[in-house]
Amino acid sequence: MSKVYIIHENSEWTVHLTKRLEELEVPYEEWHLDEGVLDLTHEPPEGIFYSRMSASSHTRGHRFAAEYTAQVLGWLEAHGRKVFNGSRALELEVSKVKQYLELNKHGVKTPKTIAAVGKHNIVKAAEEFEGNPFITKHNRAGKGLGVQLFHSVEALKSYVNGPSFEEPVDGITLIQEYIQSPESYITRCEFVGGEFLYAVRVDTSEGFELCPADACQIGDLFCPVGEEVEQKPKFQVIEGFSDPIIEKYKRVLEANNIYIAGIEFIQNQQGEIFTYDINTNTNYNSDAEASSGKFGMLELAKALKEELHAYTDAKTEVLPSSDNFRASPRDFVRS
Structure with a gap:
C-alpha cells in the first residue's frame, strides 16, 4: 500500500503532523534518519516522501543526519519518487x-552579509561594516546558533578569541549588518x-x-x-x-x-x-x-493526503515480491 513517508530526525517536531495524519486517516511511516544503511541495488517503496530534515540536527547528537538524508533524497529522486522538500530544499536549509x-x-x-572561515577572517570581515552594529550567525544555523550582536570590531575580537565562541559545524561564520x-x-x-x-x-x-x-x-x-x-x-x-x-x-x-x-x-x-x-x-x-483558528500542520496533512490520492490514482498498485525493498524508521533493510 502506498503511504506518506516522513523523513526527519526529531520526533518532537513531527508528532503534531502525525497526529493530524491519523485524524485524516492518512497512512504514513516515519524514517528517522539519524543513521542507517542505504542499499543502492534496491528501489524505494511506493508512495510520496516529505523531508523535515533540520539544519540544527547536529545539536541533537545527529551529526550526520543531514548529510545522510541528502544521499537518501538523491536515491529517491533518481528512482522518480515524488519528494516534497527534496534535495534542493535541503541544500538551502543547511x-x-x-x-x-x-x-x-x-x-x-537581504541584509549585507559576509561569509568567513577562520577566526582572523571573521574579524577582518567585520571591519567592512565601518563601525555600524553587526551580528554573527552560523551559515548552517537553526536554534539561534552563533547569533551575537556587536557594536565594535574589538568586541567581536574578544568573543572570537574567547571561551564562549561557537565554532560552526561547517566552519562558516556569517557577519551580517544588524537591522x-x-x-x-x-x-x-x-x-x-x-x-x-x-x-x-x-x-x-x-x-x-x-x-x-x-x-x-x-x-x-x-x-x-x-x-x-x-x-x-x-x-x-x-x-x-x-x-x-x-x-x-x-x-x-x-x-x-x-x-x-x-x-x-x-x-x-x-x-x-x-x-x-x-x-x-x-x-x-x-x-x-x-x-x-489557523493550523499549519492540519493544512499540511490535508495537502499530503491530496498528494497521496493523486499519486495512487495515477499509479497502478503492484503487489510486493519477496525481493522488494522494505523501509524501517531508522534504517533500510531487505525483507
Missing part, C-alpha cells in the same frame, strides 16, 4: 549563503504547497531569532515559546496580512521545488523589508494558531 543568493536572484533584499526593528519584532510567512498560509508576528525583544515550535529546545534567550511578557504573546498570527513580498517568496519557493517553508523578514526604521531566513523545516506555535 546554507544561509545559498538562501541569500537565491533570494537576491528573485529580487528579494533594527523600531518595534522589536520580525514577521514569519508560512507556506504550504507553495501557497501563502498566514504570517505570524514574533516578538524579538529578548532575542534575534525565535523558533515557534512548542518543543523547541533553544532556551529562554532565543526561544521563550508560550511565555508572555506584559500580557503580550511572543507569537501572533497577523489577520489579513498582505504585501508584495509574498509573490516574490512564492517565486523563490517554486524555483527551488520547496513545498513547505517559513520565511522570515524584518523591517527597519524606514519600513524596508530585509529577508534573512528560509526555514524548510518549518514549525508552528500552538498558542498563536489556537487564537487565530
Whole structure:
C-alpha cells in the first residue's frame, strides 16, 4: 500500500503532523534518519516522501543526519519518487549563503552579509561594516546558533578569541549588518504547497531569532515559546496580512521545488523589508494558531493526503515480491 513517508530526525517536531495524519486517516511511516544503511541495488517503496530534515540536527547528537538524508533524497529522486522538500530544499536549509543568493536572484533584499572561515577572517570581515552594529550567525544555523550582536570590531575580537565562541559545524561564520526593528519584532510567512498560509508576528525583544515550535529546545534567550511578557504573546498570527513580498517568496519557493517553508523578514526604521531566513523545516506555535483558528500542520496533512490520492490514482498498485525493498524508521533493510 502506498503511504506518506516522513523523513526527519526529531520526533518532537513531527508528532503534531502525525497526529493530524491519523485524524485524516492518512497512512504514513516515519524514517528517522539519524543513521542507517542505504542499499543502492534496491528501489524505494511506493508512495510520496516529505523531508523535515533540520539544519540544527547536529545539536541533537545527529551529526550526520543531514548529510545522510541528502544521499537518501538523491536515491529517491533518481528512482522518480515524488519528494516534497527534496534535495534542493535541503541544500538551502543547511546554507544561509545559498538562501541569500537565491533570494537576491528573485529580487528579494537581504541584509549585507559576509561569509568567513577562520577566526582572523571573521574579524577582518567585520571591519567592512565601518563601525555600524553587526551580528554573527552560523551559515548552517537553526536554534539561534552563533547569533551575537556587536557594536565594535574589538568586541567581536574578544568573543572570537574567547571561551564562549561557537565554532560552526561547517566552519562558516556569517557577519551580517544588524537591522533594527523600531518595534522589536520580525514577521514569519508560512507556506504550504507553495501557497501563502498566514504570517505570524514574533516578538524579538529578548532575542534575534525565535523558533515557534512548542518543543523547541533553544532556551529562554532565543526561544521563550508560550511565555508572555506584559500580557503580550511572543507569537501572533497577523489577520489579513498582505504585501508584495509574498509573490516574490512564492517565486523563490517554486524555483527551488520547496513545498513547505517559513520565511522570515524584518523591517527597519524606514519600513524596508530585509529577508534573512528560509526555514524548510518549518514549525508552528500552538498558542498563536489556537487564537487565530489557523493550523499549519492540519493544512499540511490535508495537502499530503491530496498528494497521496493523486499519486495512487495515477499509479497502478503492484503487489510486493519477496525481493522488494522494505523501509524501517531508522534504517533500510531487505525483507
